[in-house]
Amino acid sequence: MSYVDDILNRVKQESPEEPEFVQAVTEVLDSLRNVIESDPRYKEAALLERLVEPERSVIFRVPWVDDKGDVHVNRGYRFQFNSAIGPYKGGLRFHPSVNLSIIKFLGFEQIFKNSLTTLPMGGGKGGANFDPKGKSDSEVMRFCQSFMTELQRHIGSDTDVPAGDIGVGGREIGYLFGQYKRLRNEWTGVLTGKGIPYGGSLARTEATGYGLSYFTEELLACRNDSYEGKVVDISGAGNVAIYAAEKVTELGGKVVTMSDSSGWIYDPNGVNLEVIKQLKEVERARISEYVNRVKGAEYHEGRGVWVIPCDIAHPCATQNELRIEDAKNLVANGCKIVAEGANMPTTYDATKYLMDNGVIFVPGKASNAGGVATSGLEMSQNSERLSWSVDEVDNRLKGIMKEIYHAADDAAAENGTPGNYMVGANIAGFKKVAEAMLAQGVC
Numbered sequence: 411m412s413y414v415d416d417i418l419n420r421v422k423q424e425s426p427e428e429p430e431f432v433q434a435v436t437e438v439l440d441s442l443r444n445v446i447e448s449d450p451r452y453k454e455a456a457l458l459e460r461l462v463e464p465e466r467s468v469i470f471r472v473p474w475v476d477d478k479g480d481v482h483v484n485r486g487y488r489f490q491f492n493s494a495i496g497p498y499k500g501g502l503r504f505h506p507s508v509n510l511s512i513i514k515f516l517g518f519e520q521i522f523k524n525s526l527t528t529l530p531m532g533g534g535k536g537g538a539n540f541d542p543k544g545k546s547d548s549e550v551m552r553f554c555q556s557f558m559t560e561l562q563r564h565i566g567s568d569t570d571v572p573a574g575d576i577g578v579g580g581r582e583i584g585y586l587f588g589q590y591k592r593l594r595n596e597w598t599g600v601l602t603g604k605g606i607p608y609g610g611s612l613a614r615t616e617a618t619g620y621g622l623s624y625f626t627e628e629l630l631a632c633r634n635d636s637y638e639g640k641v642v643d644i645s646g647a648g649n650v651a652i653y654a655a656e657k658v659t660e661l662g663g664k665v666v667t668m669s670d671s672s673g674w675i676y677d678p679n680g681v682n683l684e685v686i687k688q689l690k691e692v693e694r695a696r697i698s699e700y701v702n703r704v705k706g707a708e709y710h711e712g713r714g715v716w717v718i719p720c721d722i723a724h725p726c727a728t729q730n731e732l733r734i735e736d737a738k739n740l741v742a743n744g745c746k747i748v749a750e751g752a753n754m755p756t757t758y759d760a761t762k763y764l765m766d767n768g769v770i771f772v773p774g775k776a777s778n779a780g781g782v783a784t785s786g787l788e789m790s791q792n793s794e795r796l797s798w799s800v801d802e803v804d805n806r807l808k809g810i811m812k813e814i815y816h817a818a819d820d821a822a823a824e825n826g827t828p829g830n831y832m833v834g835a836n837i838a839g840f841k842k843v844a845e846a847m848l849a850q851g852v853c
């Protein structure tokens with residue numbers, strides 16, 4: 411049996427209740443077959459065994475009191491997966507669906523994504539099965555304070571630097587940062603995605619969505635094409651989706667769909683982002699409200715954005731939201747590019763179906779890396795006690811996304827699988843981490 415299959419079997423056997431983690435490992439290791447089998451150093455150093463095992467994982471109780479005085483307990487997680495190329499770095503997710511498998515898959519993916527950014531950041535991820543929806547600001551604050559009361563002993567600006575993800579935005583990062591500072595009596599860049607008045611980076615809010623569009627713009631430019639006149643389906647209506655839609659629109663595309671966990675909208679005239687921002691960033695309302703404010707749009711309950719014909723699809727909500735039946739709809743309706751904004755939003759069978767049917771597929775670890783890349787830029791600014799202008803950050807982000815595109819494109823071609831960005835991104839992300847691990851010995 412090959413080394414890759416041996417490790418894959420072992421992960422499947424040892425993690426039967428971690429389907430998302432097994433899926434992520436399978437996608438990565440399948441992509442690395444040629445690279446792993448052609449270099450005996452990896453097996454000799456048990457590199458894959460070490461890569462799939464988090465360096466450290468912490469699971470903790472998060473008790474908090476609601477506005478009525480009732481006590482609740484949630485489960486908190488931090489997976490410190492790999493620190494070969496820098497301090498652990500990755501977001502925190504607050505969502506009722508959070509469990510060990512989800513945080514573990516996200517931490518594993520983050521290793522390769524962070525490597526692709528070219529910045530010195532290791533991989534980590536955390537979160538809690540807490541639902542911020544419907545909670546008051548005071549309840550969210552008390553939860554964040556309790557969460558940080560435990561997390562603070564495990565993180566630090568040179569150890570592990572968390573940030574936002576689903577359910578964790580500027581409000582939550584503010585409360586988390588305040589509690590860290592209070593407990594440790596030190597002001598350091600221990601979190602990214604901070605507010606601008608207290609050490610945040612300009613353009614971090616927009617970075618993941620903008621980065622996704624910059625990556626796709628470069629991919630199109632290399633084919634003498636652009637977003638101009640393209641119809642684009644986007645799912646989600648959170649941080650990533652909103653700023654992807656904003657940049658796609660600015661670059662000449664027409665975004666016709668968005669969604670939340672209740673349902674989705676179709677606006678044939680192009681989504682009105684002012685209305686979406688008001689609903690989602692200000693009122694924290696449901697997307698169903700959109701049709702009461704914009705004429706000519708439709709609202710549908712449940713999932714379904716991928717039935718709408720498009721040239722380009724950007725899934726920007728959550729894992730495994732683009733399934734085989736969705737892939738079939740997209741192909742049948744002439745979609746040419748699927749570039750992921752979310753982490754692993756496309757199931758593995760859907761991914762294969764898209765690629766087998768001529769759709770250019772870009773995995774999130776390449777196309778959504780702009781968020782963590784700009785977090786890396788926030789860390790640099792904090793270290794040098796300076797803030798860069800919005801143009802400086804945006805230009806660096808653009809440069810990094812172009813570099814990631816070419817790194818994945820080159821690695822795919824070298825591997826004999828040109829145009830396979832799944833394989834290219836995994837190889838390009840893996841090589842730097844693997845070299846660092848080999849150089850550092852068995853640890």
Ligand code: NDP
Pocket residue numbers: 505507574575576577578579618646647648649650651669670671672726727728729751752753778779781782
């Ligand atoms: P937000 O919380 O801002 O938005 C998430 C959006 O997805 C919301 O519209 C939400 O709907 C929807 N959603 C969440 N969970 C589900 C679900 N189980 N089913 C259907 N819809 C769902 O998160 P982000 O925009 O930050 O994150 C979106 C994705 O992008 C995630 O996969 C995240 O890991 C990834 N990502 C985020 C980065 C960042 O910098 N923020 C960086 C790179 C990747 P509702 O409001 O109803 O819950």
Ligand code: 2IT
Pocket residue numbers: 499500501502523571572573574575602753778779781782783785
């Ligand atoms: O998935 C991701 O890359 C993020 N949620 C952003 C992580 C970060 O540290 O900015």
